[in-house]
Amino acid sequence: MKKIFWTLLLLVCSLSVFSQSYFEDGLSSEWHKGRRDELRKLMPANSVAVFFNNPVKNRTNDVDYIYHPDTDFFYLTGFREPNAVLVIFSEEREVNGNVTNEQIFLQNRDPRAEMWNGKRLGTEGMKSELGFKDAILNSEFAAKSGINLQDFDKILTFSLSEGIEESSTNQPLIQMVDEFKTATAYPEKLNEASAQIYKLIKNSDLETSDRVVQMLKRYERQYPDMMDDPLISSFMNADSPEKRMVVKEEIPEQKLDISSLASLMAALREVKTPEEIALLKKAVKISAVGQIEVMKAAKVGMTEREIQGVHEFIYKRYGAEELGYPSIVGAGNNGCILHYIENDKRDLTDRLLLMDLGAEWRGYTADVTRTIPINGKFNEEEKAIYELVYQAQEAGIALSKPGATFQEIDAAGRKIIDEGLAKLGIIKKGASHQYFPHGTSHHIGLDVHDRGTRNPLQEGMVFTIEPGIYIPEGSDCDPKWWGIGVRIEDDILITADGAENLSGDAPRSVAAIEEMMRLPSVLEEWVLPEID
Structure with missing residues (x-):
């Protein structure tokens, strides 16, 4: 039975099309490191930025699309494999007894998978070819990362509201996203639109609240479900700027920030x-x-x-x-x-x-x-x-x-x-x-x-x-x-x-x-x- 299982697994893997080439005439590992250093300069004090690489997408049946990394992820790492997470700290900190300012989690070397889909870097290759000191297996993302996300004042990432396509190939990524959501108490209905709306409300005052309401009405045409949020609904329906400010104070301060990282990367790129x-x-x-x-x-x-x-x-x-x-x-x-x-x-x-x-x-x-x-x-x-x-x-x-x-x-x-x-x-x-x-x-x-x-x-x-x-x-x-x-x-x-x-x-x-x-x-x- 075990032999049959591996034969079937290898057959499926043979039809998955990854792209793990590293370009001798492309960008250097030093260049990517420099981009990470530049991002740190833009990040708030005592913050952490978490980047998940793209999932593998299915084309049909047991054939996947050629893999293309998330461009922010590639910009900061040069890495082109799936099931990876990049964690950047705004300042150096001690993690597992070592002083570091970043970690990267990636898939393990696997001779069987590499026979069908090409070489994987693995943790040692990540260190030698792309210059990461803290390269860790993705299976240890939560258990052995050595960090508590709640220790940071701000946790920067992108919206994780869209589900990842279910497949055995994507399972490590799905696991890491779930672990991240648990560690950050990620709200069930949080998305880019709601995060942006909360930010607009939090930045409003007595003089600007009328303009903010007009902006939110335009948002509502695109995102009608936003009125299901009682705080947003209360802010928009309040009949005076003073009452809106009362609602504003009810919006909790969030460590989790899914809107700022896009602006930081836009300024950088x-x-x-x-x-x-x-x-x-x-x-x-x-x-x-x-x-x-x-x-x-x-x-x-x-x-x-x-x-x-x-x-x-x-x-x-x-x-x-x-x-x-x-x-x-x-x-x-x-x-x-x-x-x-x-x-x-x-x-x-x-x-x-x-x-x-x-x-x-x-x-x-x-x-x-x-x-x-x-x-x-x-x-x-x-x-x-x-x-x-x-x-x-x-x-x-x-x-x-x-x-x-x-x-x-x-x-x-x-x-x-x-x-x-x-x-x-x-x-x-x-x-x-x-x-x-x-x-x-x-x-x-x-x-x-x-x-x-x-x-x-x-x-x-x-x-x-x-x-x-x-x-x-x-x-x-x-x-x-x-x-x-x-x-x-x-x-x-x-x-x-x-x-x-x-x-x-x-x-x-x-x-x-x-x-x-x-x-x-x-x-x-x-x-x-x-x-x-």
Whole structure:
């Protein structure tokens, strides 16, 4: 029976897809340690921060998705295995007879599992390769950690309200989360929304309580269940600021803080170090080459998925380990769907092709979009819309420098697009519309929508500028504009005195795109056999 059990276990393990590679040309263990040290400087006195790595997610039956670590966890550790917890102390303290300021808990070495899924670091590997002195087996998270969480004034973590997918693979993580909740008396209904609401109420006073109530009413539309909380309900229903202050005093002080850590990590991650910038530049460069080669290879009769495959082949050819996000390849009206990922349209004809893709290089992702005419030539309407988007992006890039804001960049582009759409007769002058429905910029880094604030730009920030116009079929305008979707997206690095367009190698202007599409493709001689 025991032999049968192990045979079945190994069969299941063989279909679990983990990713435990460590990059010789990635970030060093010293770099990750430096990030932990920087986080300590931001943490409150006598506090502890607890980070749980991502669970394994099931794809179907006994096949799991390729494992991707939580990006905060990776940022602070460089570790890429599941069932791990990082504990950071704001100050050094004595734990189990040793003075330390951090602990990491991880899975054990297991020859049987490693035979199927790859090498695990184990505690000794964690010490030698990633530089942790206190590396402890995850089975000892509660029993032998040597810490009492209640000794801290603040316990910082993220919301643990969502359950972890039940599986034998995730069982160690589930156990550690349960032990953490017990040790911190984690409230049953605590989530990010309720934590943020409590913080708003606690920070209110007689003069600001009216504004806080208005904010909470907006929250209520998104989180109607929040009124089930008697303290929140009492605060909102109180008929005077004085009565609200009475309710405020009833909200207990919580050691457990699930809202502040996100802000601390955003402040830490929004400005990239030189090491991060080097990795981002490589990711963006690869993605730009993908756009260039597709411009040369694109032809009438290809499919969206074929175009997607060319991009992703180029990423892999250069050694990129992953995609930063699902590839978006939308022809014609599909280009008007912002997050279109089906990519299943066949036999592309003479419409625009919107391609939003990014390679992930050593954990860091690019985000580059180009829109091209599949037949190599923009028609009159396509060119008119494209030029508006191009001018809007140019205006945003021109504004990009230290001290500028995302709001200024967005406003400059919207002004050009609004005035241009009115001039073309697509909208009435000054009318609101949904033809540019998304924001113009977001940070990029370990996440395609990376952690960061909306504070003024600083040297070392890397973000997108991506105006767009989308006129889906059936829109309230002349049908000649229907099905035109254009987005141009570039990755911008703020320098000491301006900005550098990291993805500028990929042609952006109408003339440059059409010229590139006339060049021969290296894939023209790649002919595969027909399959019925």
